[in-house]
Amino acid sequence: MSLALIIGACGDKKEKKGTEGTDGTAALSGTIKVDGSSTVFPITEAVAEEFRAVQPKVNVTVGVSGTGGGFKKFSRGETNLSNASRPIKDKEKEACEENNITYLELEVAYDGLAVLVHPENDWVDSFTVEELKKIWEPSAQGKIMKWNQIRPEWPNQEIHLFGPGVASGTYDYFTEAVVGESGSSRGDFTASEDDHVLVQGIAGDKYSLGFFGIAYYAENKDKLKLIGVHNGEEVVKPSLETVKNGTYRPLSRPLFIYVNSTSVASPEVVEFVNFYLDNAGELSKDVGYIPLPSENYRAQKESFKTFVESNK
Amino acid sequence: MNNLRKNRLKDQLFKFWGIFCTIIGLVLLVVFIGDILVDGLRRIDWGFITNLPSRKPEKSGIYTALMGSIWILFFTTIIAFPIGVAAGIYLEEYSKKNKLAGLLEINISNLAGVPSIIYGLLGLEVFVRIMNLGPSVLAGSLTLSLLILPIVIVATREAIKAVPSSIKDASFALGASKWQTIWHQILPASGGGILTGVILALSRAVGETAPLIVVGALAYVPFAPENPLDEFSVLPIQIFNWISRPQPGFIENAAAAIIILLLITFIMNGIAVYFRNKW
Numbered sequence: 328m329s330l331a332l333i334i335g336a337c338g339d340k341k342e343k344k345g346t347e348g349t350d351g352t353a354a355l356s357g358t359i360k361v362d363g364s365s366t367v368f369p370i371t372e373a374v375a376e377e378f379r380a381v382q383p384k385v386n387v388t389v390g391v392s393g394t395g396g397g398f399k400k401f402s403r404g405e406t407n408l409s410n411a412s413r414p415i416k417d418k419e420k421e422a423c424e425e426n427n428i429t430y431l432e433l434e435v436a437y438d439g440l441a442v443l444v445h446p447e448n449d450w451v452d453s454f455t456v457e458e459l460k461k462i463w464e465p466s467a468q469g470k471i472m473k474w475n476q477i478r479p480e481w482p483n484q485e486i487h488l489f490g491p492g493v494a495s496g497t498y499d500y501f502t503e504a505v506v507g508e509s510g511s512s513r514g515d516f517t518a519s520e521d522d523h524v525l526v527q528g529i530a531g532d533k534y535s536l537g538f539f540g541i542a543y544y545a546e547n548k549d550k551l552k553l554i555g556v557h558n559g560e561e562v563v564k565p566s567l568e569t570v571k572n573g574t575y576r577p578l579s580r581p582l583f584i585y586v587n588s589t590s591v592a593s594p595e596v597v598e599f600v601n602f603y604l605d606n607a608g609e610l611s612k613d614v615g616y617i618p619l620p621s622e623n624y625r626a627q628k629e630s631f632k633t634f635v636e637s638n639k
Numbered sequence: 640m641n642n643l644r645k646n647r648l649k650d651q652l653f654k655f656w657g658i659f660c661t662i663i664g665l666v667l668l669v670v671f672i673g674d675i676l677v678d679g680l681r682r683i684d685w686g687f688i689t690n691l692p693s694r695k696p697e698k699s700g701i702y703t704a705l706m707g708s709i710w711i712l713f714f715t716t717i718i719a720f721p722i723g724v725a726a727g728i729y730l731e732e733y734s735k736k737n738k739l740a741g742l743l744e745i746n747i748s749n750l751a752g753v754p755s756i757i758y759g760l761l762g763l764e765v766f767v768r769i770m771n772l773g774p775s776v777l778a779g780s781l782t783l784s785l786l787i788l789p790i791v792i793v794a795t796r797e798a799i800k801a802v803p804s805s806i807k808d809a810s811f812a813l814g815a816s817k818w819q820t821i822w823h824q825i826l827p828a829s830g831g832g833i834l835t836g837v838i839l840a841l842s843r844a845v846g847e848t849a850p851l852i853v854v855g856a857l858a859y860v861p862f863a864p865e866n867p868l869d870e871f872s873v874l875p876i877q878i879f880n881w882i883s884r885p886q887p888g889f890i891e892n893a894a895a896a897i898i899i900l901l902l903i904t905f906i907m908n909g910i911a912v913y914f915r916n917k918w
Contacts, residue, residue, distance in 0.1 A: 362855075362857075365858075365880075365883065368858060368859070368880070369694060369884065371859075372692065372694060372858070372859045373694035375859060375861065376691070376692070376693050376694055376861075379691075379861055386860075386861055386862055387859075387861065388857045388859065388860050388861070388870055389857060389858055389859035389860075390774075390855060390856075390857040390858060391852070391857075391858040391876075391880065392852070392855070400855075520883075521882065521883065522883070522885065523882075523890075540885070542885040542886075543885045545885070546885045546886060546887060610694065613694055613695075614694050615885050615886070
């Protein structure tokens with residue numbers, strides 16, 4: 328296993344030297360079209376911005392049609408890359424097959440979902456997934472209304488719930504991880520597509536409970552209290568480390584880009600994807616996400632290399 | 640006497656209610672604009688206008704979105720203006736007042752109330768896919784033209800209706816044809832009203848986000864459009880994108896971009912007021 332990694336790393340270095348050589352001699356040009364998830368957008372935007380410094384004549388355009396909307400265009404061959412905050416669904420796979428589009432899935436970063444309460448909430452310091460499920464599952468609607476229904480020692484006060492809108496990938500992911508079924512939850516919580524509204528809501532209500540992407544917590548640490556989640560072995564709070572090493576389960580998720588196989592015939596797309604995998608670690612941190620372990624990027628560069636060669 | 644006092648009291652009450660209602664809207668607007676100015680004014684400088692979008696809020700700018708908005712505005716104007724005004728003239732001056740005309744009229748009024756995202760879906764299917772224009776400036780402009788056509792038509796008709804019939808009658812009495820009457824009398828007399836309507840409709844178009852997102856306007860474009868078939872972004876999409884970012888610097892950017900967008904609509908409304916007063 329480690330041997331394979333070392334070989335992989337060596338191959339990687341050679342590869343890099345090779346492309347650097349071509350950089351100096353011939354500047355690439357063309358357009359690379361990316362569309363899809365607005366969650367992944369900031370990373371791709373950052374990569375596109377930096378790529379411009381290396382290859383100023385390559386125009387990278389990025390849309391925000393959402394993961395589903397992005398795959399629709401991707402399966403019609405209208406885009407070269409697709410941003411996705413969840414893996415491709417069977418229906419979308421079929422749509423790609425119908426149009427003879429094959430692709431490669433690449434993980435580019437992690438996103439952690441943070442569970443939060445008001446800073447003056449001194450009774451909660453952790454949740455188990457079962458407790459979160461008890462609070463959020465559809466049958467909790469109208470029934471689980473007070474803190475002491477979750478644990479008897481907690482106060483006899485109403486619990487006020489806040490969460491992202493039901494159209495968001497964040498909501499889909501949370502419900503899948505906690506309730507067990509994507510898109511299934513109680514309906515009587517305050518939902519907002521704007522996470523800033525959720526921050527305000529939780530920060531203004533002592534008996535509140537909510538969840539959203541970890542980047543919003545990072546910007547509002549003083550207004551909110553972060554709650555650890557029991558992963559089956561121990562209580563873990565989301566952080567750069569715990570999301571990266573996989574101990575913050577189940578509330579962290581990978582973010583993806585999908586590469587169209589016909590697009591890799593264009594050298595600028597190959598160059599861009601390699602650049603993406605080289606820099607996603609650093610840039611995803613800049614925009615509030617969590618990088619993969621660096622060996623994951625290396626391994627994916629290898630599989631991308633094979634993918635390019637098999638589609639020549 | 641008693642009755643008189645009662646009526647006066649009612650009159651006073653209604654007056655104060657009216658003042659209160661007027662002030663609600665104004666106060667909200669002043670609070671909003673004040674808030675935006677406080678948040679965004681210090682962010683506006685030349686770099687903000689000329690920079691490309693960036694992951695670093697302080698280096699980020701609105702250049703491509705602003706240029707996209709201007710291109711969209713230009714093409715929407717040259718598409719919607721002649722079509723809308725001609726349709727308005729036809730409906731007001733030529734069409735016979737029969738059931739078909741009534742049906743057309745009702746439909747146009749209804750179209751003015753259709754949610755904008757529906758126009759986006761229509762534009763995606765007709766312009767982007769069937770006409771194969773792609774997610775281009777032209778497809779976006781055509782979509783927005785459809786969106787504002789009903790408003791332009793209604794405004795044109797209202798402006799033409801306001802022209803005193805004595806002018807028309809006098810023109811016909813001197814032997815002018817219908818077209819001569821329209822060209823030399825009606826249009827000059829109603830031009831201010833028509834332009835006001837068109838400009839107000841365009842001010843609405845420049846603030847639209849939903850239909851353009853559906854058509855395929857982008858959030859990150861590193862170049863300004865160079866021809867009508869280029870891809871584009873617009874200011875409202877850039878604002879929407881920044882608002883949803885966690886870092887406070889982007890919120891400031893959004894406020895600054897809102898100021899620029901407000902400035903554009905204020906200038907356009909100012910032109911509309913100017914035309915209305917000049918005619």
